[in-house]
Amino acid sequence: xxxxxxxxxxxxxxxxxxxxxxxxxxxxxxxxxxxxxxxxxxxxxxxxxxxxxxxxxxxxxxxxxxxxxxxxxxxxxxxxxxxxxxxxxxxxxxxxxxxxxxxxxxxxxxxxxxxxxxxxxxxxxxxxxxxxxxxxxxxxxxxxxxxxxxxxxxxxxxxxxxxxxxxxxxxxxxxxxxxxxxxxxxxxxxxx
Amino acid sequence: xxxxxxxxxxxxxxxxxxxxxxxxxxxxxxxxxxxxxxxxxxxxxxxxxxxxxxxxxxxxxxxxxxxxxxxxxxxxxxxxxxxxxxxxxxxxxxxxxxxxxxxxxxxxxxxxxxxxxxxxxxxxxxxxxxxxxxxxxxxxxxxxxxxxxxxxxxxxxxxxxxxxxxxxxxxxxxxxxxxxxxxxxxxxxxxxxxxxxxxxxxxxxxxxxxxxxxxxxxxxxxxxxxxxxxxxxxxxxxxxxxxxxxxxxxxxxxxxxxx
Numbered sequence: 484x485x486x487x488x489x490x491x492x493x494x495x496x497x498x499x500x501x502x503x504x505x506x507x508x509x510x511x512x513x514x515x516x517x518x519x520x521x522x523x524x525x526x527x528x529x530x531x532x533x534x535x536x537x538x539x540x541x542x543x544x545x546x547x548x549x550x551x552x553x554x555x556x557x558x559x560x561x562x563x564x565x566x567x568x569x570x571x572x573x574x575x576x577x578x579x580x581x582x583x584x585x586x587x588x589x590x591x592x593x594x595x596x597x598x599x600x601x602x603x604x605x606x607x608x609x610x611x612x613x614x615x616x617x618x619x620x621x622x623x624x625x626x627x628x629x630x631x632x633x634x635x636x637x638x639x640x641x642x643x644x645x646x647x648x649x650x651x652x653x654x655x656x657x658x659x660x661x662x663x664x665x666x667x668x669x670x671x672x673x674x675x
Numbered sequence: 676x677x678x679x680x681x682x683x684x685x686x687x688x689x690x691x692x693x694x695x696x697x698x699x700x701x702x703x704x705x706x707x708x709x710x711x712x713x714x715x716x717x718x719x720x721x722x723x724x725x726x727x728x729x730x731x732x733x734x735x736x737x738x739x740x741x742x743x744x745x746x747x748x749x750x751x752x753x754x755x756x757x758x759x760x761x762x763x764x765x766x767x768x769x770x771x772x773x774x775x776x777x778x779x780x781x782x783x784x785x786x787x788x789x790x791x792x793x794x795x796x797x798x799x800x801x802x803x804x805x806x807x808x809x810x811x812x813x814x815x816x817x818x819x820x821x822x823x824x825x826x827x828x829x830x831x832x833x834x835x836x837x838x839x840x841x842x843x844x845x846x847x848x849x850x851x852x853x854x855x856x857x858x859x860x861x862x863x864x865x866x867x868x869x870x871x872x873x874x875x876x877x878x879x880x881x882x883x884x885x886x887x888x889x890x891x892x893x894x895x896x897x898x899x900x901x902x903x904x905x906x907x908x909x910x911x912x913x914x915x916x917x918x919x920x921x922x923x924x925x926x927x928x929x930x931x932x933x934x
Contacts, residue, residue: 492781494918498869539724560744668726
Protein backbone atom coordinates (compact mmCIF):
# COMPACT_ATOMS: atom_id res chain seq x y z
CA UNK A 484 0.00 0.00 0.00
CA UNK A 485 2.73 2.39 0.97
CA UNK A 486 4.05 4.51 -1.87
CA UNK A 487 7.11 5.37 0.18
CA UNK A 488 10.36 3.62 0.87
CA UNK A 489 10.49 2.95 4.58
CA UNK A 490 14.12 4.02 4.98
CA UNK A 491 13.21 7.62 4.12
CA UNK A 492 11.23 8.03 7.30
CA UNK A 493 13.76 8.15 10.05
CA UNK A 494 12.69 9.23 13.51
CA UNK A 495 13.01 12.85 14.48
CA UNK A 496 15.39 13.09 17.45
CA UNK A 497 14.09 14.04 20.86
CA UNK A 498 15.27 17.13 22.75
CA UNK A 499 14.82 18.22 26.35
CA UNK A 500 11.61 19.93 27.42
CA UNK A 501 13.93 22.54 29.02
CA UNK A 502 13.17 24.44 32.23
CA UNK A 503 10.80 26.99 30.70
CA UNK A 504 7.73 24.99 29.66
CA UNK A 505 5.67 26.13 32.62
CA UNK A 506 3.71 28.78 30.72
CA UNK A 507 2.94 26.35 27.91
CA UNK A 508 2.36 22.72 28.88
CA UNK A 509 0.60 22.58 32.27
CA UNK A 510 -3.11 23.30 31.96
CA UNK A 511 -6.10 23.82 34.19
CA UNK A 512 -7.25 20.48 35.54
CA UNK A 513 -4.23 18.64 34.13
CA UNK A 514 -3.46 16.69 37.32
CA UNK A 515 -7.13 15.80 37.96
CA UNK A 516 -8.27 12.86 35.88
CA UNK A 517 -11.32 12.77 38.14
CA UNK A 518 -12.75 15.21 40.63
CA UNK A 519 -11.38 14.64 44.17
CA UNK A 520 -15.01 14.15 45.28
CA UNK A 521 -15.45 11.20 42.92
CA UNK A 522 -16.28 8.15 45.07
CA UNK A 523 -13.46 6.12 43.52
CA UNK A 524 -10.92 8.96 43.51
CA UNK A 525 -7.39 8.17 44.66
CA UNK A 526 -4.30 10.28 45.03
CA UNK A 527 -1.29 9.15 42.99
CA UNK A 528 1.68 11.19 44.09
CA UNK A 529 5.43 11.06 44.38
CA UNK A 530 8.67 12.89 43.93
CA UNK A 531 11.00 13.00 40.94
CA UNK A 532 14.51 12.64 42.39
CA UNK A 533 17.96 13.04 40.82
CA UNK A 534 21.17 11.09 41.41
CA UNK A 535 22.01 12.88 44.67
CA UNK A 536 18.51 12.71 46.12
CA UNK A 537 17.35 16.19 45.18
CA UNK A 538 13.78 16.66 43.95
CA UNK A 539 13.41 18.13 40.46
CA UNK A 540 11.60 21.44 40.45
CA UNK A 541 11.33 21.45 36.68
CA UNK A 542 9.97 18.02 35.82
CA UNK A 543 6.72 17.30 34.02
CA UNK A 544 4.95 14.00 34.66
CA UNK A 545 2.24 12.58 32.44
CA UNK A 546 0.07 9.55 33.06
CA UNK A 547 -2.12 7.62 30.64
CA UNK A 548 -4.26 4.86 32.05
CA UNK A 549 -7.48 2.86 31.72
CA UNK A 550 -10.41 3.52 34.02
CA UNK A 551 -11.19 1.36 37.05
CA UNK A 552 -12.92 -1.21 34.81
CA UNK A 553 -9.93 -1.55 32.50
CA UNK A 554 -11.59 0.46 29.74
CA UNK A 555 -9.28 2.63 27.65
CA UNK A 556 -10.90 6.00 27.08
CA UNK A 557 -11.47 7.18 23.53
CA UNK A 558 -13.09 10.40 24.70
CA UNK A 559 -12.04 13.62 23.04
CA UNK A 560 -11.03 16.60 25.11
CA UNK A 561 -8.23 15.12 27.17
CA UNK A 562 -6.85 18.66 27.66
CA UNK A 563 -10.22 20.27 28.12
CA UNK A 564 -11.53 18.17 31.00
CA UNK A 565 -15.17 18.77 31.84
CA UNK A 566 -14.78 17.35 35.33
CA UNK A 567 -16.98 14.34 34.59
CA UNK A 568 -15.65 12.50 31.56
CA UNK A 569 -12.75 10.18 32.21
CA UNK A 570 -10.21 10.73 29.45
CA UNK A 571 -7.36 8.72 30.98
CA UNK A 572 -4.73 11.41 30.50
CA UNK A 573 -3.12 13.62 33.12
CA UNK A 574 -0.23 16.09 33.20
CA UNK A 575 1.39 17.59 36.30
CA UNK A 576 4.40 19.85 36.74
CA UNK A 577 6.48 19.19 39.86
CA UNK A 578 6.60 21.60 42.77
CA UNK A 579 9.77 23.29 44.02
CA UNK A 580 10.42 20.14 46.08
CA UNK A 581 9.94 17.90 43.07
CA UNK A 582 6.53 16.55 44.05
CA UNK A 583 3.67 15.74 41.72
CA UNK A 584 0.10 14.79 42.58
CA UNK A 585 -2.64 13.33 40.41
CA UNK A 586 -6.24 12.70 41.35
CA UNK A 587 -7.35 9.63 39.45
CA UNK A 588 -8.90 6.19 39.86
CA UNK A 589 -7.11 2.88 40.36
CA UNK A 590 -6.47 1.58 36.85
CA UNK A 591 -8.33 -1.64 36.09
CA UNK A 592 -6.82 -4.65 34.43
CA UNK A 593 -6.86 -4.57 30.62
CA UNK A 594 -7.35 -8.06 29.17
CA UNK A 595 -6.45 -9.78 32.40
CA UNK A 596 -3.02 -8.17 32.65
CA UNK A 597 -1.64 -6.68 35.85
CA UNK A 598 -3.17 -3.21 36.29
CA UNK A 599 -0.90 -0.21 35.85
CA UNK A 600 -0.72 3.41 34.77
CA UNK A 601 1.79 4.40 32.11
CA UNK A 602 4.01 7.16 33.49
CA UNK A 603 6.15 9.51 31.39
CA UNK A 604 8.76 11.92 32.77
CA UNK A 605 10.11 15.04 31.09
CA UNK A 606 12.58 17.46 32.64
CA UNK A 607 15.43 19.84 32.08
CA UNK A 608 18.44 17.57 31.71
CA UNK A 609 16.41 14.71 30.25
CA UNK A 610 17.33 14.74 26.58
CA UNK A 611 14.76 12.04 25.96
CA UNK A 612 11.69 11.52 28.12
CA UNK A 613 11.45 8.39 30.24
CA UNK A 614 8.66 5.82 30.27
CA UNK A 615 7.81 3.67 33.24
CA UNK A 616 4.80 1.90 34.74
CA UNK A 617 3.15 2.35 38.11
CA UNK A 618 1.70 -1.08 38.91
CA UNK A 619 -1.23 -1.16 41.28
CA UNK A 620 -0.41 -4.47 42.89
CA UNK A 621 0.43 -5.49 46.40
CA UNK A 622 4.20 -5.57 46.80
CA UNK A 623 3.93 -9.04 48.38
CA UNK A 624 2.27 -10.29 45.20
CA UNK A 625 5.09 -9.03 42.95
CA UNK A 626 7.00 -12.25 42.82
CA UNK A 627 3.99 -14.29 41.74
CA UNK A 628 3.02 -11.61 39.24
CA UNK A 629 6.50 -11.62 37.75
CA UNK A 630 5.78 -15.15 36.54
CA UNK A 631 3.07 -13.88 34.22
CA UNK A 632 3.84 -10.20 33.48
CA UNK A 633 6.42 -9.90 30.69
CA UNK A 634 7.90 -6.63 31.89
CA UNK A 635 8.16 -7.64 35.55
CA UNK A 636 9.66 -10.94 34.46
CA UNK A 637 12.46 -9.21 32.56
CA UNK A 638 13.31 -6.90 35.46
CA UNK A 639 15.79 -8.14 38.11
CA UNK A 640 13.87 -9.11 41.25
CA UNK A 641 15.57 -6.47 43.40
CA UNK A 642 14.41 -3.66 41.09
CA UNK A 643 10.76 -4.69 40.65
CA UNK A 644 9.53 -2.74 43.63
CA UNK A 645 10.44 0.52 41.86
CA UNK A 646 7.48 -0.18 39.56
CA UNK A 647 4.88 -0.39 42.33
CA UNK A 648 2.56 2.40 43.45
CA UNK A 649 2.64 1.86 47.21
CA UNK A 650 -0.47 2.48 49.31
CA UNK A 651 0.54 5.15 51.85
CA UNK A 652 -2.82 6.15 53.27
CA UNK A 653 -6.53 5.95 52.66
CA UNK A 654 -7.03 6.14 48.90
CA UNK A 655 -3.46 7.35 48.47
CA UNK A 656 -0.58 5.80 46.56
CA UNK A 657 3.01 6.89 46.41
CA UNK A 658 5.15 6.43 43.32
CA UNK A 659 8.58 8.04 43.59
CA UNK A 660 10.64 8.30 40.43
CA UNK A 661 14.40 8.05 40.97
CA UNK A 662 16.19 9.01 37.79
CA UNK A 663 19.56 7.74 38.96
CA UNK A 664 21.41 6.14 41.84
CA UNK A 665 20.22 3.86 44.61
CA UNK A 666 16.73 2.60 43.97
CA UNK A 667 16.83 3.89 40.40
CA UNK A 668 13.41 3.43 38.84
CA UNK A 669 13.12 0.88 36.06
CA UNK A 670 12.54 2.75 32.81
CA UNK A 671 11.15 1.10 29.71
CA UNK A 672 12.13 1.12 26.06
CA UNK A 673 9.31 0.39 23.63
CA UNK A 674 11.35 1.01 20.47
CA UNK A 675 13.22 -2.27 20.33
CA UNK B 676 26.23 24.48 42.06
CA UNK B 677 28.91 26.88 43.25
CA UNK B 678 31.68 25.35 41.16
CA UNK B 679 33.25 27.48 38.47
CA UNK B 680 31.57 27.26 35.12
CA UNK B 681 33.49 25.60 32.32
CA UNK B 682 34.61 27.77 29.45
CA UNK B 683 33.19 27.32 25.95
CA UNK B 684 36.56 25.89 24.92
CA UNK B 685 36.38 23.22 27.60
CA UNK B 686 32.83 22.31 26.55
CA UNK B 687 33.93 22.23 22.90
CA UNK B 688 36.75 19.84 23.76
CA UNK B 689 34.37 17.54 25.65
CA UNK B 690 31.92 17.57 22.75
CA UNK B 691 34.69 16.91 20.20
CA UNK B 692 35.94 13.92 22.17
CA UNK B 693 32.46 12.38 22.30
CA UNK B 694 31.90 13.10 18.59
CA UNK B 695 35.10 11.43 17.48
CA UNK B 696 34.38 8.41 19.65
CA UNK B 697 30.86 8.21 18.14
CA UNK B 698 32.30 8.58 14.64
CA UNK B 699 34.75 5.76 15.29
CA UNK B 700 31.91 3.54 16.52
CA UNK B 701 30.02 4.22 13.28
CA UNK B 702 33.08 3.35 11.20
CA UNK B 703 33.26 0.08 13.11
CA UNK B 704 29.76 -0.73 11.89
CA UNK B 705 27.70 0.65 14.77
CA UNK B 706 24.12 1.78 14.24
CA UNK B 707 23.44 5.50 13.83
CA UNK B 708 22.25 7.03 17.10
CA UNK B 709 18.88 8.52 16.22
CA UNK B 710 18.29 10.21 19.55
CA UNK B 711 20.50 12.23 21.88
CA UNK B 712 22.74 10.50 24.39
CA UNK B 713 20.80 10.38 27.64
CA UNK B 714 23.89 11.11 29.64
CA UNK B 715 25.82 13.80 27.78
CA UNK B 716 28.22 15.45 30.18
CA UNK B 717 28.72 18.68 28.19
CA UNK B 718 25.02 19.29 28.93
CA UNK B 719 25.58 19.56 32.67
CA UNK B 720 21.95 19.09 33.69
CA UNK B 721 21.97 15.58 32.24
CA UNK B 722 24.74 14.34 34.53
CA UNK B 723 22.64 13.61 37.63
CA UNK B 724 19.42 12.97 35.78
CA UNK B 725 20.05 10.20 33.27
CA UNK B 726 19.37 6.58 34.24
CA UNK B 727 22.51 4.53 34.72
CA UNK B 728 20.81 1.18 34.17
CA UNK B 729 19.97 0.09 30.64
CA UNK B 730 16.33 0.65 29.82
CA UNK B 731 14.23 -2.50 29.98
CA UNK B 732 12.88 -3.54 26.58
CA UNK B 733 9.13 -3.84 26.69
CA UNK B 734 6.45 -4.76 24.19
CA UNK B 735 3.78 -2.10 24.31
CA UNK B 736 0.50 -3.33 25.81
CA UNK B 737 -2.93 -2.01 24.91
CA UNK B 738 -2.69 1.23 26.88
CA UNK B 739 0.72 2.01 25.37
CA UNK B 740 -0.56 1.36 21.87
CA UNK B 741 -3.23 4.00 22.28
CA UNK B 742 -3.01 7.69 22.94
CA UNK B 743 -5.20 10.32 24.53
CA UNK B 744 -7.73 11.64 22.07
CA UNK B 745 -7.83 15.24 20.95
CA UNK B 746 -10.02 16.70 18.29
CA UNK B 747 -10.34 19.88 16.34
CA UNK B 748 -12.98 20.98 18.83
CA UNK B 749 -10.34 20.97 21.59
CA UNK B 750 -8.30 23.67 19.91
CA UNK B 751 -9.40 27.11 18.78
CA UNK B 752 -8.34 28.16 15.29
CA UNK B 753 -6.48 31.22 16.59
CA UNK B 754 -4.17 29.10 18.75
CA UNK B 755 -2.04 28.36 15.67
CA UNK B 756 -1.35 32.07 15.18
CA UNK B 757 0.89 33.25 17.99
CA UNK B 758 0.90 36.79 16.62
CA UNK B 759 -2.78 37.54 17.26
CA UNK B 760 -3.17 36.51 20.89
CA UNK B 761 -2.88 40.03 22.26
CA UNK B 762 -4.05 43.50 21.35
CA UNK B 763 -1.06 44.51 19.26
CA UNK B 764 1.51 43.11 16.89
CA UNK B 765 4.46 41.34 18.49
CA UNK B 766 7.93 42.61 17.63
CA UNK B 767 10.25 40.59 15.45
CA UNK B 768 10.30 38.67 12.21
CA UNK B 769 6.91 37.12 11.46
CA UNK B 770 7.30 33.56 10.21
CA UNK B 771 5.11 30.71 9.05
CA UNK B 772 6.20 27.21 10.07
CA UNK B 773 4.58 24.31 8.28
CA UNK B 774 5.17 20.65 7.57
CA UNK B 775 3.85 17.17 8.09
CA UNK B 776 3.86 14.70 10.93
CA UNK B 777 4.49 11.18 9.66
CA UNK B 778 5.06 7.77 11.16
CA UNK B 779 7.99 5.50 10.38
CA UNK B 780 6.29 4.24 7.21
CA UNK B 781 5.56 7.71 5.94
CA UNK B 782 1.87 7.58 6.80
CA UNK B 783 0.33 10.82 8.00
CA UNK B 784 -0.19 11.11 11.75
CA UNK B 785 -3.53 12.82 11.54
CA UNK B 786 -5.82 14.58 13.98
CA UNK B 787 -3.19 14.64 16.70
CA UNK B 788 -2.44 17.47 19.07
CA UNK B 789 0.76 19.43 18.59
CA UNK B 790 1.82 22.01 21.17
CA UNK B 791 4.56 24.57 20.62
CA UNK B 792 6.25 27.11 22.84
CA UNK B 793 9.16 29.47 22.40
CA UNK B 794 11.03 32.59 23.47
CA UNK B 795 10.16 35.96 21.93
CA UNK B 796 12.27 37.74 19.32
CA UNK B 797 14.57 39.07 22.06
CA UNK B 798 15.20 35.56 23.41
CA UNK B 799 13.02 35.82 26.53
CA UNK B 800 10.43 33.34 27.77
CA UNK B 801 7.25 34.31 29.57
CA UNK B 802 8.38 32.24 32.54
CA UNK B 803 9.09 33.58 36.02
CA UNK B 804 12.37 31.70 36.30
CA UNK B 805 13.64 33.19 33.05
CA UNK B 806 15.23 36.37 34.37
CA UNK B 807 17.57 36.91 31.45
CA UNK B 808 17.66 40.71 30.97
CA UNK B 809 15.96 40.83 27.59
CA UNK B 810 12.59 42.50 27.18
CA UNK B 811 9.29 40.71 27.47
CA UNK B 812 6.94 41.53 24.62
CA UNK B 813 3.47 42.46 25.89
CA UNK B 814 2.04 41.23 22.62
CA UNK B 815 3.70 37.83 22.59
CA UNK B 816 3.30 34.85 24.91
CA UNK B 817 4.83 32.21 22.67
CA UNK B 818 2.36 29.34 23.11
CA UNK B 819 0.45 27.65 20.32
CA UNK B 820 -1.55 24.51 19.66
CA UNK B 821 -2.87 22.85 16.54
CA UNK B 822 -4.39 19.51 15.58
CA UNK B 823 -2.81 17.93 12.50
CA UNK B 824 -4.92 17.62 9.37
CA UNK B 825 -5.98 14.48 7.51
CA UNK B 826 -2.69 14.54 5.60
CA UNK B 827 -0.68 14.97 8.83
CA UNK B 828 0.01 18.62 8.05
CA UNK B 829 0.31 21.48 10.51
CA UNK B 830 0.95 25.21 10.27
CA UNK B 831 1.80 27.94 12.75
CA UNK B 832 2.26 31.67 12.34
CA UNK B 833 4.66 33.09 14.89
CA UNK B 834 7.68 35.32 15.49
CA UNK B 835 11.19 34.01 14.95
CA UNK B 836 12.60 33.40 18.44
CA UNK B 837 15.93 34.93 19.43
CA UNK B 838 18.93 33.05 20.81
CA UNK B 839 19.38 33.36 24.55
CA UNK B 840 22.05 32.81 27.20
CA UNK B 841 21.89 29.99 29.73
CA UNK B 842 24.12 28.94 32.56
CA UNK B 843 25.41 25.59 31.36
CA UNK B 844 28.89 27.08 30.95
CA UNK B 845 30.45 30.50 30.63
CA UNK B 846 29.04 32.37 27.61
CA UNK B 847 26.59 29.57 26.75
CA UNK B 848 23.94 30.59 24.21
CA UNK B 849 21.15 28.43 22.84
CA UNK B 850 20.57 28.50 19.08
CA UNK B 851 17.15 29.95 18.24
CA UNK B 852 14.55 27.20 18.50
CA UNK B 853 10.87 26.38 18.88
CA UNK B 854 9.81 23.59 21.24
CA UNK B 855 7.40 21.01 19.83
CA UNK B 856 5.34 18.50 21.79
CA UNK B 857 3.51 15.76 19.88
CA UNK B 858 1.19 12.86 20.52
CA UNK B 859 1.03 10.07 17.99
CA UNK B 860 -1.63 7.43 17.62
CA UNK B 861 0.24 5.41 20.26
CA UNK B 862 1.57 6.85 23.49
CA UNK B 863 4.94 5.24 22.70
CA UNK B 864 5.21 7.77 19.85
CA UNK B 865 5.12 10.69 22.30
CA UNK B 866 7.80 13.20 21.37
CA UNK B 867 9.08 16.49 22.71
CA UNK B 868 11.75 18.09 20.59
CA UNK B 869 13.09 21.41 19.29
CA UNK B 870 13.06 22.82 15.78
CA UNK B 871 16.05 24.94 14.78
CA UNK B 872 16.64 27.44 11.97
CA UNK B 873 19.10 26.91 9.09
CA UNK B 874 22.59 28.35 9.30
CA UNK B 875 22.60 29.15 13.01
CA UNK B 876 26.19 29.97 14.08
CA UNK B 877 25.52 28.52 17.55
CA UNK B 878 24.95 24.88 16.46
CA UNK B 879 28.55 23.79 16.93
CA UNK B 880 28.70 25.36 20.38
CA UNK B 881 25.45 24.03 21.86
CA UNK B 882 25.58 20.86 23.97
CA UNK B 883 21.82 20.25 23.75
CA UNK B 884 21.92 20.19 19.95
CA UNK B 885 25.25 18.30 19.91
CA UNK B 886 23.93 15.65 22.32
CA UNK B 887 22.63 14.00 19.15
CA UNK B 888 26.00 12.66 18.16
CA UNK B 889 25.05 11.44 14.68
CA UNK B 890 25.42 14.41 12.28
CA UNK B 891 22.64 13.27 9.94
CA UNK B 892 20.30 12.69 12.88
CA UNK B 893 20.79 16.13 14.39
CA UNK B 894 20.31 17.83 11.03
CA UNK B 895 16.76 16.45 11.07
CA UNK B 896 15.97 19.11 13.65
CA UNK B 897 16.81 21.96 11.29
CA UNK B 898 13.92 23.44 9.34
CA UNK B 899 14.46 24.64 5.80
CA UNK B 900 13.63 28.05 4.43
CA UNK B 901 10.86 27.63 1.85
CA UNK B 902 10.09 30.55 -0.43
CA UNK B 903 6.79 28.92 -1.43
CA UNK B 904 5.69 29.20 2.19
CA UNK B 905 6.85 32.81 2.41
CA UNK B 906 4.00 35.28 1.86
CA UNK B 907 4.53 38.63 0.09
CA UNK B 908 4.64 41.65 2.40
CA UNK B 909 3.78 39.41 5.32
CA UNK B 910 6.00 36.57 6.62
CA UNK B 911 8.95 34.34 5.74
CA UNK B 912 8.32 30.60 5.59
CA UNK B 913 9.98 27.53 7.04
CA UNK B 914 9.22 23.88 6.45
CA UNK B 915 9.88 21.09 8.91
CA UNK B 916 8.61 17.52 8.83
CA UNK B 917 8.49 15.33 11.92
CA UNK B 918 8.71 11.55 11.94
CA UNK B 919 7.45 9.73 15.02
CA UNK B 920 8.41 6.17 15.82
CA UNK B 921 7.54 3.39 13.45
CA UNK B 922 4.33 1.42 13.17
CA UNK B 923 5.56 -1.45 15.37
CA UNK B 924 4.22 0.34 18.38
CA UNK B 925 1.00 1.61 16.84
CA UNK B 926 -2.34 -0.06 16.99
CA UNK B 927 -3.59 -0.01 13.43
CA UNK B 928 -7.25 -0.58 14.23
CA UNK B 929 -7.25 2.55 16.30
CA UNK B 930 -6.14 4.82 13.48
CA UNK B 931 -9.61 6.07 12.70
CA UNK B 932 -10.69 6.64 16.26
CA UNK B 933 -9.12 10.06 16.56
CA UNK B 934 -11.74 11.98 14.62
